[in-house]
Amino acid sequence: MKTDVEELLRDGMERFTEGVRAPAGLAAAVGRRHRRRVVAGVSAAGTTVAAVAAAVAVVVAGGAPATTGAAGARAREVSYLVSRVKLALAGEHQVFYGQTASDNGPSATWVYGSRSRFEEFTGKACGHALTNGYCAFRGGSEPFLATGTALVHGKVVNAYVTYYDHKYSLSPLTGSMRTSACSKGARLAMGAPVVPVDHWSAFINATLACGAAKVTGHVWINGVETTKITGLPATVKLQPGYAKAVREKWARAEWTLYVNPTTYLPVRIVSSTGTFGGPSASTKATSVTNVRWLKPTAANVAKASVAIPPGFRHVASSANQ
Numbered sequence: 001m002k003t004d005v006e007e008l009l010r011d012g013m014e015r016f017t018e019g020v021r022a023p024a025g026l027a028a029a030v031g032r033r034h035r036r037r038v039v040a041g042v043s044a045a046g047t048t049v050a051a052v053a054a055a056v057a058v059v060v061a062g063g064a065p066a067t068t069g070a071a072g073a074r075a076r077e078v079s080y081l082v083s084r085v086k087l088a089l090a091g092e093h094q095v096f097y098g099q100t101a102s103d104n105g106p107s108a109t110w111v112y113g114s115r116s117r118f119e120e121f122t123g124k125a126c127g128h129a130l131t132n133g134y135c136a137f138r139g140g141s142e143p144f145l146a147t148g149t150a151l152v153h154g155k156v157v158n159a160y161v162t163y164y165d166h167k168y169s170l171s172p173l174t175g176s177m178r179t180s181a182c183s184k185g186a187r188l189a190m191g192a193p194v195v196p197v198d199h200w201s202a203f204i205n206a207t208l209a210c211g212a213a214k215v216t217g218h219v220w221i222n223g224v225e226t227t228k229i230t231g232l233p234a235t236v237k238l239q240p241g242y243a244k245a246v247r248e249k250w251a252r253a254e255w256t257l258y259v260n261p262t263t264y265l266p267v268r269i270v271s272s273t274g275t276f277g278g279p280s281a282s283t284k285a286t287s288v289t290n291v292r293w294l295k296p297t298a299a300n301v302a303k304a305s306v307a308i309p310p311g312f313r314h315v316a317s318s319a320n321q
Contacts, residue, residue: 095294095304096200098269100193102287106141109194109289110148112296112304114156114177116196117148129164148196149173150306159306166312180206181255187212187234191253191273193287201264204229204257219258226258226267238275249277266291 096111105123110116122128122144126135129144143163150159152170161168177198181187189195197203207213208229216230235252243249251273258268268291274284294300 093296094265095296095300096197097292097294097300097303098194098289099292100287100289102193103285104193104287105144107193109196110304111177111196111198112301113198115149115301115304116177117146117304117306118194118196119146120144131165133162133164146306148304148306150308152308159308160317161306161308161312163309166309167315168308168312169315169317179203180210181212181231182207182210184234184236187232187255188236188253190231190255191234191271193271194269194289200259200266204259204264207231213257216256218261221258221267224267225261227261229257229259231255231257243278246275247278247280248275248282251275263293265293 096109098109100107100109105121105126107118107120109118120143121141122135123141126137126141128136128139128142130136145163146159146161148159149156150170152159157173158171159168160171178186178189178195179197179199180203181190186195204213208215211232213229213231215227217228219226219228231254233252233254235250237243237250238246238248252275253271253273255269255271257266258270259266269289270286271289272284272286274282276282
């Protein structure tokens with residue numbers, strides 16, 4: 001019997017892969033128009049299965065740690081990494097700034113504590129965006145949409161802004177930042193360009209401890225040696241109607257973190273979502289996010305909140321949702 005959790009996971013993944021076979025330009029437009037529902041779907045799945053993560057943590061904590069063989073080596077490595085993470089926690093009060101290149105166009109993410117701002121751009125190939133959200137194929141890259149937290153009338157709320165039609169919508173602040181990738185819903189969400197996390201070192205600590213990721217090597221990036229952490233993939237079966245439309249049966253999310261071995265903060269995040277198992281050739285949409293950590297100046301902290309541009313119209317739901 002299918003559980004409600006499984007249905008939410010499948011629904012979130014299906015919406016995430018919408019537009020994967022659309023023509024160039026149209027794919028980006030479709031992806032952007034559905035971004036809000038995609039984020040909501042994956043977020044709901046992660047929230048619903050939070051109990052799964054807790055259960056996994058209990059099992060891990062309750063078992064006796066192995067001390068010999070491959071399992072023992074892994075346990076010792078995790079123990080060492082956890083100690084490094086604890087040292088890093090004290091200094092993690094910077095502004096996360098990620099620049100993402102993906103199949104749906106460029107985007108940027110700022111996170112500071114519970115504040116976050118995700119902003120997507122049209123990209124050079126698309127250029128100017130028409131008022132219906134589609135590409136004009138002229139002009140340069142420009143802001144397309146922004147979503148995250150905003151301070152409105154002294155209250156922090158969720159905000160969604162569409163620049164192409166000058167609209168915005170607001171909703172109550174719900175949920176919280178991702179604390180680990182232990183649950184299947186959380187691993188599915190990791191296939192998205194960037195998942196908001198307020199304490200990356202704690203996130204990595206919890207994810208390694210529950211076995212949802214492991215250290216798989218050391219890689220040099222821009223002259224800095226990083227520790228490569230590969231996450232456990234998450235696979236979900238597509239609903240029959242959607243599976244028939246895209247001629248695939250399954251969707252799969254994968255992700256890899258490259259972290260500074262001293263600060264234990266991400267330097268690069270690579271994530272992807274693909275479909276496979278049907279008569280059509282398999283597909284994979286990949287995003288690469290290069291991360292910088294900014295000083296918590298007033299200007300940098302302000303970037304981690306969505307600003308409502310003057311003259312934009314308040315609607316019940318933006319982007320023709």
